[in-house]
Amino acid sequence: MKxxxxxxxxxxxxxxxxxxxxxxxxxxxxxxxxxTCYYVPEPLLNCGxxxxxxxxxxxxxxxxxxxxxxSSFICxxxxxxxxxxxxxxxxxxxxxxxxxxxxxxxxxxxxxxELKLIDNPRFGYGIIDAPLKVSPHGTRFYTDQIRRQxxxxxxxxxxxxxxEEAIRAAVAEHNELCAIFEEMSALRKETIPRIxxxxxxxxxxxxxxxxTALLLPYLRETLEDLRSREPxxxxxxxxRVIVVGSELDDYAFxxxxxxxxxxxxxxxxxxxxxxxRQPVPLTEDEPALDQVCRFYLETxxxxxxxxxxxxxxxxxxxxxxxxxYRADGIIYEQAKFCDFWGYExxxxxxxxxxxxxIPTLGIDREYVVQGSGQLATRIQAFVESLEIKKIREGGxxx
Amino acid sequence: MSKGIAExxxxxxxxxxxxxxxxxxxxxxxxxxxxxxxxxxLKWALAHPAxxxxxxxxxxxxxxxxxxxSFFDRLCAxxxxxxxxxxxxxxxxxxxxxxxxxxxxxxxxxxxxxxxKKAEALNKQIxxxxxLLPALIGKGFPNCKTILLQEYPMYLPSLINQxxxxxxxxxxxxxxxxxxxxxxxxxxxxLAIEDDFPKIGCCMLTSNMPCxxxxxxxxxxxxxxxxxxxxxxxxxxxxxxxxxxxxxAELLSAIEFLEKYTGEKYDWDALKEACEIWNEQNxxxxxxxxxxxxxxxxxxxxxxxxxxxxxxxxxxxxxxxLKNDRKVNKLLQKQVAAGICPKTIRHRxxxxxxxxxxYANFNNWLLECWGIDSVCxxxxxxxxxxxxxxxxxxxxxxxxxxxxTSTMRxxxxxxxxxxxxxxxxxxxEFNADMVILFDQISCKGVGAISGLFExxxxxxxxxxxxxxxxxxxxxxxxxxxxxxxxxIFMQTVMNETPLDPSLVTFDDDESx
Numbered sequence: 001m002k003x004x005x006x007x008x009x010x011x012x013x014x015x016x017x018x019x020x021x022x023x024x025x026x027x028x029x030x031x032x033x034x035x036t037c038y039y040v041p042e043p044l045l046n047c048g049x050x051x052x053x054x055x056x057x058x059x060x061x062x063x064x065x066x067x068x069x070x071s072s073f074i075c076x077x078x079x080x081x082x083x084x085x086x087x088x089x090x091x092x093x094x095x096x097x098x099x100x101x102x103x104x105x106x107x108x109x110x111x112x113x114e115l116k117l118i119d120n121p122r123f124g125y126g127i128i129d130a131p132l133k134v135s136p137h138g139t140r141f142y143t144d145q146i147r148r149q150x151x152x153x154x155x156x157x158x159x160x161x162x163x164e165e166a167i168r169a170a171v172a173e174h175n176e177l178c179a180i181f182e183e184m185s186a187l188r189k190e191t192i193p194r195i196x197x198x199x200x201x202x203x204x205x206x207x208x209x210x211x212t213a214l215l216l217p218y219l220r221e222t223l224e225d226l227r228s229r230e231p232x233x234x235x236x237x238x239x240r241v242i243v244v245g246s247e248l249d250d251y252a253f254x255x256x257x258x259x260x261x262x263x264x265x266x267x268x269x270x271x272x273x274x275x276x277r278q279p280v281p282l283t284e285d286e287p288a289l290d291q292v293c294r295f296y297l298e299t300x301x302x303x304x305x306x307x308x309x310x311x312x313x314x315x316x317x318x319x320x321x322x323x324x325y326r327a328d329g330i331i332y333e334q335a336k337f338c339d340f341w342g343y344e345x346x347x348x349x350x351x352x353x354x355x356x357x358i359p360t361l362g363i364d365r366e367y368v369v370q371g372s373g374q375l376a377t378r379i380q381a382f383v384e385s386l387e388i389k390k391i392r393e394g395g396x397x398x
Numbered sequence: 399m400s401k402g403i404a405e406x407x408x409x410x411x412x413x414x415x416x417x418x419x420x421x422x423x424x425x426x427x428x429x430x431x432x433x434x435x436x437x438x439x440l441k442w443a444l445a446h447p448a449x450x451x452x453x454x455x456x457x458x459x460x461x462x463x464x465x466x467x468s469f470f471d472r473l474c475a476x477x478x479x480x481x482x483x484x485x486x487x488x489x490x491x492x493x494x495x496x497x498x499x500x501x502x503x504x505x506x507x508x509x510x511x512x513x514x515k516k517a518e519a520l521n522k523q524i525x526x527x528x529x530l531l532p533a534l535i536g537k538g539f540p541n542c543k544t545i546l547l548q549e550y551p552m553y554l555p556s557l558i559n560q561x562x563x564x565x566x567x568x569x570x571x572x573x574x575x576x577x578x579x580x581x582x583x584x585x586x587x588x589l590a591i592e593d594d595f596p597k598i599g600c601c602m603l604t605s606n607m608p609c610x611x612x613x614x615x616x617x618x619x620x621x622x623x624x625x626x627x628x629x630x631x632x633x634x635x636x637x638x639x640x641x642x643x644x645x646x647a648e649l650l651s652a653i654e655f656l657e658k659y660t661g662e663k664y665d666w667d668a669l670k671e672a673c674e675i676w677n678e679q680n681x682x683x684x685x686x687x688x689x690x691x692x693x694x695x696x697x698x699x700x701x702x703x704x705x706x707x708x709x710x711x712x713x714x715x716x717x718x719x720l721k722n723d724r725k726v727n728k729l730l731q732k733q734v735a736a737g738i739c740p741k742t743i744r745h746r747x748x749x750x751x752x753x754x755x756x757y758a759n760f761n762n763w764l765l766e767c768w769g770i771d772s773v774c775x776x777x778x779x780x781x782x783x784x785x786x787x788x789x790x791x792x793x794x795x796x797x798x799x800x801x802x803t804s805t806m807r808x809x810x811x812x813x814x815x816x817x818x819x820x821x822x823x824x825x826x827e828f829n830a831d832m833v834i835l836f837d838q839i840s841c842k843g844v845g846a847i848s849g850l851f852e853x854x855x856x857x858x859x860x861x862x863x864x865x866x867x868x869x870x871x872x873x874x875x876x877x878x879x880x881x882x883x884x885x886i887f888m889q890t891v892m893n894e895t896p897l898d899p900s901l902v903t904f905d906d907d908e909s910x
Contacts, residue, residue, distance in 0.1 A: 008681050009516070015694075024448075049679070054499075067848075069519075069847075069849030069850070070845065070846040070847070070848065070849065071837075071839070071845035071846065071848045073578055073839055073840060073845055074842055074845055074846050075842075075843065077443065078846070094409075098634055100634045101592040102608050102610065103609060103810075103842055103843035104842045104843070104846050105848070107814065107846030107847055108846075110813065110814040111814075111849075111850065113844070114814065114850055115850075125634065127813075129633050129634045129635040129638070129641050131631050131644070132606055132613065132627055132629070132631055133631055137644060137648075137651075138631065138644065139632075139648040140644075141643070141644035141647075144640060145640075145641075148640065188770075203432070211774060259511050264799070296718070303614065303615055303617075306604065306606065306613050306614075306616050306617055306629045308620060311617050311620075313903055334576075336576070336578070336580050337842065337879065339579055339580075339609075339610040339611045339614055339842065340610060340613075342575060342576045342578075342579055343575065343579070343587075343611075343613070343614035343615065343618060344617075345574070345575055346575045347617065347618055347621075348574070349574065350574075350669065357773075362574060364576060385782060
């Protein structure tokens with residue numbers, strides 16, 4: 001297939017957190033709000049002059065300093081964020097919207113605060129406490145935390161418009177972005193898909209890492225390009241999988257799968273599109289803030305939700321996606337030292353394999369996966385096993 | 399030169415060749431209490447001999463309980479005077495309560511009594527709760543017994559016998575769980591995988607206590623245990639007043655759940671009575687801290703924090719525990735008033751972060767080898783607010799606060815300042831001159847601020863000795879390695895010689 005429109009530009013946007021679109025938004029008077037987790041509702045950070053940047057640490061090399069401050073048994077993502085903050089890579093941030101939903105993640109912002117790592121006099125932060133089950137009083141609690149920790153400081157200290165109208169406008173913009181992604185995601189269901197896993201991963205990442213308003217014009221054109229794009233004449237893919245798991249902002253992961261001719265039919269991981277790129281429905285009879293918060297709490301797929309109905313819901317969702325996207329197997333990936341996904345991966349690889357009958361592979365990985373031969377070997381072996389299964393069932397292997 | 403303490407230990411097992419001489423009165427007292435312990439154990443064993451033998455063969459972890467006399471001896475090592483008396487009384491109270499609970503557990507256990515109608519009837523009166531959830535909420539069901547499900551197969555065995563977690567952690571890792579997760583939830587998961595939890599209770603309250611690993615192990619355990627389960631979500635940013643409403647709503651929801659499965663109506667008067675007892679227990683603890691702030695700290699050592707944890711979790715609101723507290727406090731106060739300090743103290747240390755279960759008697763070694771007395775321990779400082787028993791709402795508010803500041807949680811949750819600044823505050827408050835900081839390598843919440851401790855200590859010119867440990871996995875970091883961290887610090891940074899050179903290096907790898 002020919003190159004996707006703007007793909008090189010998108011790649012360049014992923015080279016640094018303070019990318020050209022972020023700089024442009026800042027120059028236009030925007031308030032940069034960093035965040036890391038689905039517990040922080042993205043549209044709310046895009047009200048008025050504010051714009052959200054889901055934090056990444058591209059081109060991470062040595063983690064020596066963060067190892068001193070955070071020990072070597074902490075997940076690579078959080079250490080990389082700390083290291084980048086230490087290097088001054090997040091000085092563009094005005095506000096950090098964090099959540100006490102992962103003890104390693106919350107320590108990043110706490111270290112940043114204590115060590116005064118952000119060289120920006122306006123810098124501030126908020127940390128929400130969030131429930132790990134869905135209940136009416138839990139939703140009230142969650143909404144209240146978001147109001148107190150994010151919305152009020154943004155309005156008070158940065159003059160951001162967080163009115164009902166501003167929230168609805170931000171949600172409308174977010175929903176347009178999601179509609180584009182839903183259409184692109186549907187293309188992954190085609191027999192010979194016209195979008196590659198690497199491309200989708202890049203698009204997903206830029207949508208989180210760039211100001212929505214500035215990115216939308218490019219995405220509209222990319223979607224237009226995709227609509228008319230001709231897929232390859234021959235299906236190059238040996239197997240289709242769903243990737244499920246923890247924070248994954250290195251698209252080299254998808255490249256490794258691609259090199260094994262393994263197609264990522266759906267992405268259910270942090271920084272992926274499920275959940276995260278589904279429109280937020282709003283009605284007129286309830287404040288938008290309440291509706292957005294409830295939506296994010298109810299659709300949250302973090303393994304931290306410990307009630308049995310949510311545990312089961314997570315498995316059902318993955319099984320449903322496997323069916324809907326015609327996946328041959330599932331890959332559960334876990335960032336090393338992530339407690340949540342460590343348990344989730346361990347248990348669900350067995351449950352989905354044994355109780356749902358879906359071939360499932362569990363892997364743990366470093367934050368930066370580029371050049372990981374070990375990972376490629378495991379993926380390769382899994383793809384072969386899926387092919388063998390197909391052959392045994394009377395299908396064709398490649 | 400007198401004989402070194404380690405010379406009285408069998409190499410490998412570190413079992414004493416003969417009982418320690420502590421002077422006539424203390425040796426006689428210690429021996430008397432040791433005999434009392436045997437009395438408690440025999441009374442328990444002989445009450446239901448067949449059931450107990452069955453339990454020993456059914457549950458791998460039960461073996462650890464057979465070594466309790468040796469465990470108590472280790473926790474009392476080197477203690478004299480009121481400290482020894484307090485330790486022995488606390489531990490023997492603990493033994494009597496644990497044996498009583500084990501009897502209830504085994505009588506109701508459907509693994510031991512499959513199909514038994516009697517056991518089934520008993521189970522209707524048993525509420526299981528997560529072991530880090532204090533049992534106080536269950537006091538509103540006076541006809542039921544609230545049992546911390548993991549306390550007896552996991553937490554206590556991990557203290558009693560350092561090898562007890564190894565098999566279960568191994569099982570969990572065999573199932574694919576990474577070895578970097580905290581051994582406590584990993585041990586619990588292993589018990590579930592091995593089906594080694596007693597099959598008891600009519601329902602279960604789980605929780606997010608104290609950390610991310612505990613949240614996740616619940617998912618695995620729920621699946622295996624199979625009881626109707628409700629998670630109790632305890633807020634994390636507990637210093638914030640605005641989270642309390644949610645905390646109380648969660649308790650009310652839990653009460654509703656328990657009422658449904660026990661068929662009992664919640665008894666607020668019974669809860670009030672228990673809360674008032676707990677307040678007195680807490681006041682007794684405050685008195686002990688006050689005594690430890692003096693130049694003659696009488697209540698230090700491993701038994702002190704172990705008892706505090708047990709009291710806070712399992713016997714909060716228990717009149718017998720309060721009776722023991724008052725008895726112990728009298729002994730301690732008498733000694734301090736008399737100006738007696740029957741131990742050699744070179745350093746007053748604050749021990750920060752979670753202590754190491756697989757080396758429960760580490761404090762005793764610190765004192766005997768280097769003269770480092772643990773005048774304050776982080777693990778001791780939880781649930782310190784008194785509960786206002788005026789109304790139902792105020793009681794629930796008080797219990798919610800107690801839960802939010804529970805074991806391993808009061809400092810590790812709620813913001814890094816609580817853990818970091820809390821240390822410097824206690825350092826001053828207890829007139830300490832050094833800090834022993836446990837680097838519990840798999841504790842990510844604390845590990846992620848480890849640099850701030852070092853910087854803070856440097857800025858304040860505080861001597862901070864970091865001791866690596868892995869909570870309850872001796873295969874990661876052994877007792878010997880923990881001692882070595884201290885030895886190196888004391889010899890190179892402090893430039894000191896040990897009080898007892900025989901204790902600097904000795905072999906106790908095979909010890910329980």
